[in-house]
Amino acid sequence: MTGEDFDLIGTGPVATVYGGLYLALKVFPSAAPPDALDAAERERAALDAIRDTAPILPVDDVLELPDGRTALQMELCSLSLAELVAGSGELLVADAVAVGLAVATAVAAAHRAGVVHGGLSPYNVLFHPSGAPVVADFGVALRRAFPVEQPTPYTAPETARDGTMDERSDLYGLGGVLHLALTGHPPSEGGEPPPELARLVTRLLAPDPADRPSTSDVVVRQLTALGEQDPPKPPRVEPPPVTSGPVARPRSRVGSGVVTGLLAGGAVLVALPFLLRATLATPSSAAPAPTPTVASSARSIPLTLDDPVDHGTYVDLSWQGEDGLAFAVVVAADDRKPEVRVAQRNRTMRVEVEEGREYCFQVQATDGTLVVESAPKAIRGAACKS
Structure with a gap:
């Protein structure tokens, strides 16, 4: 199939993810309908045009497994933002801004290319082997073909209510990503983002889509401005040393290119x-x-x-x-x-x-x-x- 041996590395609400040495396979529970595959291929072609300029993790191939199931092949990124926060706690404010900027940049580029993510969450904000954050799982075609039974804490209210997946629902997901990065908790579990980001996060998580920022490009500009301000970091309590137990397999947070x-x-x-x-x-x-x-x-x-x-x-x-x-x-x-x-x-x-x-x-x-x-x-x- 690909020449690599694959091991189970994660199970999501719909698909199962297997990892090899360099590649990952996202395997759906059955074969996708032909019209969904055609739509997914159009989304993939649109994203291919921006893969070299936006921090996205593109799908390299759509496969039909021997048992008939549909699978997506992509580069292996073995750490998600959700896993990083679960293991290490909330990010430093400047790190959260940098990750949020990468996510907003990816989403804005996809929107300009005509592709909606449809399920943005900290679980598909991944860290490339280079250390750079990238966004995976763009596209609504396969999400509609394989709908989730229960919404996640990062699902926009309109998506949970009637299945709406659009640019405004992606903004809600971006708000959830920032909330977790800054507080260590999903929006439903409370936690207060720092003052310099609280207003932006609150707007992104507005229940009414009309109350959210107008576009993801607006969010990119706001996060860029915040990053340039270099806001002072609040005092942090030293966590106890880790003395036992395995650590996550992962690669990293934000890479410098050095x-x-x-x-x-x-x-x-x-x-x-x-x-x-x-x-x-x-x-x-x-x-x-x-x-x-x-x-x-x-x-x-x-x-x-x-x-x-x-x-x-x-x-x-x-x-x-x-x-x-x-x-x-x-x-x-x-x-x-x-x-x-x-x-x-x-x-x-x-x-x-x-x-x-x-x-x-x-x-x-x-x-x-x-x-x-x-x-x-x-x-x-x-x-x-x-």
Whole structure:
């Protein structure tokens, strides 16, 4: 079918998702009707025209499986915003703005191309292996062919009421994405967004579609302006260190595009997935986002990774860094794509590994303006690049 072995990685309200080394398959419970497939193909063609300029995860192929079920093939992104928040809590305000800007940019580009998402939620805001946030699952054709039985906390009231899926219902979904990113909770569970974003989130989540912003481009402009203001971050309580239990498999938050070699064999890592103000596809009128400065840990902010403790199937990592930094761990295996794992304010992490495989690890940190990197550490004789 694709030449990859696939494992179950997620089950949604309708479809089941399987992941391979590089590809993902979203499998529906039966064959889609021919008219739905034709409509889905038109949506896919429209999105193909913007795939290189907007932060979307396009569908690369529509497959008919041997048992007749319809499946969508796309690049594997193994971490969603919902999973990230569930594991690490709400995002820093600037990170939430950056993710929200990526989502709004993707939605605005799709709307201009004539495609409605129809089910926007934190579960289809994914993080690309590069670290950049992308939006998956665009299109209403297959949603109408395989309707969900129960609305989610991110379903617009009009969609739940009569099945309406349009540009205004996508705005409601965008409000739900921002609400979760900023508060750690879906809109139905309360939580107060910070003042600088509360009005925008409230408008996006307005029950009456007429009370929401007029277009997704308006939201893009508002989030771009907020990002440029660099609002002060409120004090945050240090969460307790993570001392046991596996961490999510995932890649990252927002990527900076800074690439550094880690394994001598040639693997590369993407610096801090959650760097503030990633380079996103934004309208030409928007000012380009600044990129944080990357510096060695010896130059300014001390950051030291302790020797990894190898337990065979997992490795315990710990590091030393200043208070107030946000951390991520880069994991590079000898023949795998490197992964970036969010640690937030924690200074320990347990990483699942394969027995006998060589690994290099590096810790990266940011205070929002400066990025620092520890010296890499190896297990099992891996040759790491500094």
